[in-house]
Amino acid sequence: MIRRNFLKAGLAAGVAAIGGMAFLRQGADAAEGAFPVSRSEAEWKKLLTPDQFAVLRQEATERPFSSALNDNKKSGLYVCAGCDTPVYSSKAKFDSGTGWPSFWEPVSATAVGTTTDYKLIYPRTEVHCATCGGHLGHVFNDGPKPTGKRHCINGVAMNFKPGSTEAS
Numbered sequence: 001m002i003r004r005n006f007l008k009a010g011l012a013a014g015v016a017a018i019g020g021m022a023f024l025r026q027g028a029d030a031a032e033g034a035f036p037v038s039r040s041e042a043e044w045k046k047l048l049t050p051d052q053f054a055v056l057r058q059e060a061t062e063r064p065f066s067s068a069l070n071d072n073k074k075s076g077l078y079v080c081a082g083c084d085t086p087v088y089s090s091k092a093k094f095d096s097g098t099g100w101p102s103f104w105e106p107v108s109a110t111a112v113g114t115t116t117d118y119k120l121i122y123p124r125t126e127v128h129c130a131t132c133g134g135h136l137g138h139v140f141n142d143g144p145k146p147t148g149k150r151h152c153i154n155g156v157a158m159n160f161k162p163g164s165t166e167a168s
């Protein structure tokens with residue numbers, strides 16, 4: 001009985017440690033202040049819908065096939081829902097079959113940034129808006145030519161603007 005309690009306590013401590021690390025990492029991101037558009041958590045909460053906030057600011061992932069943008073085949077630009085900056089173009093969009101809007105490259109080399117995310121057992125490349133730091137999705141190496149990359153993006157993190165496919 002005592003041993004079992006020890007095990008439980010150990011597990012709880014482990015979970016707490018992981019949670020604490022995630023929290024510290026978020027704090028570190030915010031403290032860097034390296035993004036041209038920077039807002040407090042309260043400001044983002046006011047500005048964004050709850051779903052947008054969960055994805056952009058807390059790195060949640062929307063349910064697959066839940067975004068209308070997944071099937072969107074119109075020409076135009078996909079802009080960050082947090083700061084309105086173009087991040088992807090319809091020119092690089094393809095149907096990955098995963099249920100998330102997918103692109104083989106960002107609209108420009110400087111539109112997005114990446115970090116390594118260890119939320120799952122294996123490391124993944126996290127991708128975010130370079131202007132406001134909002135989390136967009138992940139990048140995988142199983143995309144089509146010419147880049148071989150698959151930017152797997154949460155539709156809720158973007159708004160679509162029909163028309164021009166080039167970021168000005």
Ligand SMILES: [Zn+2]
Nearest residue numbers: 080083129132
């Ligand atoms: Zn942004």
